[in-house]
Amino acid sequence: MYTEFLSFPAGFAWGAATASYQIEGAANEDGKGKSIWDVFSHAEGTVADGENGDIACDHYHRYREDADLMRGLGIKHYRCSISWPRIFPEGRGAANRKGLDFYDRLFDACLERGITPWVTLFHWDLPAALQEAGGFAGRDCAGRFCEYADTVTGFFADRIKNWITFNEPWVYSFCGHLYGVHAPGLKDLPSALAAAHHILLAHGESLAVIRNNVPGAKIGIVNNLAWIENATNAPEDIEAAKRWDLAFNRWFMDPLFGKGYPEEMVSWYGGNMPEVKSGDLSVIAGATDFLGINYYTRRLVAGDPEDRHIGAKQVYRPHIKRAEFEEWEWYPEGLYKTLRDVKERYGNIPVYITENGTTCDDRISADGCIHDPDRVEFLRRHFAAVWQAIKEDCDVRGYFVWSLYDNFEWGFGFTKRFGVVYLDRENNLRRIVKDSGHFIADVCTNNGFSVD
Numbered sequence: 217m218y219t220e221f222l223s224f225p226a227g228f229a230w231g232a233a234t235a236s237y238q239i240e241g242a243a244n245e246d247g248k249g250k251s252i253w254d255v256f257s258h259a260e261g262t263v264a265d266g267e268n269g270d271i272a273c274d275h276y277h278r279y280r281e282d283a284d285l286m287r288g289l290g291i292k293h294y295r296c297s298i299s300w301p302r303i304f305p306e307g308r309g310a311a312n313r314k315g316l317d318f319y320d321r322l323f324d325a326c327l328e329r330g331i332t333p334w335v336t337l338f339h340w341d342l343p344a345a346l347q348e349a350g351g352f353a354g355r356d357c358a359g360r361f362c363e364y365a366d367t368v369t370g371f372f373a374d375r376i377k378n379w380i381t382f383n384e385p386w387v388y389s390f391c392g393h394l395y396g397v398h399a400p401g402l403k404d405l406p407s408a409l410a411a412a413h414h415i416l417l418a419h420g421e422s423l424a425v426i427r428n429n430v431p432g433a434k435i436g437i438v439n440n441l442a443w444i445e446n447a448t449n450a451p452e453d454i455e456a457a458k459r460w461d462l463a464f465n466r467w468f469m470d471p472l473f474g475k476g477y478p479e480e481m482v483s484w485y486g487g488n489m490p491e492v493k494s495g496d497l498s499v500i501a502g503a504t505d506f507l508g509i510n511y512y513t514r515r516l517v518a519g520d521p522e523d524r525h526i527g528a529k530q531v532y533r534p535h536i537k538r539a540e541f542e543e544w545e546w547y548p549e550g551l552y553k554t555l556r557d558v559k560e561r562y563g564n565i566p567v568y569i570t571e572n573g574t575t576c577d578d579r580i581s582a583d584g585c586i587h588d589p590d591r592v593e594f595l596r597r598h599f600a601a602v603w604q605a606i607k608e609d610c611d612v613r614g615y616f617v618w619s620l621y622d623n624f625e626w627g628f629g630f631t632k633r634f635g636v637v638y639l640d641r642e643n644n645l646r647r648i649v650k651d652s653g654h655f656i657a658d659v660c661t662n663n664g665f666s667v668d
């Protein structure tokens with residue numbers, strides 16, 4: 217059999233990603249304030265099995281062990297996030313030194329082991345006190361974000377150069393403010409659109425703050441992009457797929473890259489639109505150093521007059537392999553196509569795949585190992601898609617698998633395992649490297665992998 221080695225460019229950043237609320241636990245320790253996820257997960261009927269992130273992976277206490285785990289896997293880049301309410305328990309006022317100290321210890325533990333942190337400032341755990349004051353649906357939350365960004369980036373300026381302002385503005389705004397399935401659990405389109413706008417504004421306003429604090433900073437934002445296709449060639453499906461793309465992908469990408477909000481969607485949203493002040497769009501389009509893309513799936517879209525948001529619904533084809541998760545179809549070609557599309561539409565900005573991965577029904581086998589051939593296959597196919605895009609001159613500089621280990625998967629609690637390391641919740645949260653973790657280790661070491 218002919219085998220080819222797909223080698224990645226020198227210096228390609230292979231890594232793993234996590235987020236504070238999903239892994240840290242220690243929900244009430246060392247002066248941390250409540251986040252909206254603490255509040256939401258403790259409300260009835262919000263999370264599968266009534267779970268919450270009070271303990272999660274207990275990373276807050278086991279961060280050294282986790283840094284060792286990464287070193288053992290040859291992971292040189294780690295994307296994590298800071299819990300805002302650990303730093304500002306009440307959202308504003310004096311910073312909580314003990315919160316800063318935790319990240320100080322964590323980042324040093326990483327750096328001592330040759331692991332470069334990539335730090336996300338906001339991965340959804342807003343201080344609850346700020347939500348009580350209106351949250352991101354209110355414009356002044358952007359100012360609070362800049363204060364927080366200023367404190368944190370100033371504090372770590374000597375050691376942390378890679379900063380990500382926001383993770384997935386679409387999910388935060390729409391799942392949290394329109395569909396009600398994420399914190400803060402609202403169901404209101406104007407609030408969702410306002411949150412989306414104020415997040416983009418906060419991103420833009422924080423750029424100067426971060427650059428001013430951190431010499432040599434590399435600053436980016438992470439969007440979740442899905443590859444969208446119309447389910448059939450019926451005109452209503454073509455229109456619906458277009459709206460989905462505009463509402464999900466381009467609503468964020470276009471303003472970030474200087475094209476403003478897509479006109480067609482602005483008219484669709486009409487009176488639900490928030491106030492966009494003059495100057496907002498140029499702030500939002502401030503220069504970033506890289507784009508983070510979280511890519512998981514393709515969405516096949518059909519028209520749906522019943523859908524009050526964008527008049528569209530997702531349809532599912534049988535016999536297509538999918539993750540056991542919201543019907544996420546495996547579609548590695550979509551990652552390749554997305555990378556090509558981003559390059560054509562927005563220019564060849566440096567890109568990092570900041571999340572990609574899948575959930576499987578992982579179990580501990582009789583031999584004590586976790587054999588997850590499906591995840592290995594998923595990863596291989598997505599790595600190959602990235603390799604192909606690079607070959608065609610897309611400037612992709614790194615890939616972070618979601619996730620380092622199984623963790624609190626938001627509304628799904630602990631029922632979905634995305635890790636390349638298993639979290640044994642029956643056994644004192646011990647971590648067991650899955651076959652996919654060993655595969656990642658090989659890929660990190662060899663900066664590539666073999667295909668048949």
Ligand code: FCB
Binds near residue numbers: 383387571625626634
């Ligand atoms: C993304 C989130 C991440 C995780 C994965 C599965 O939308 O950014 O925290 O939940 O999905």
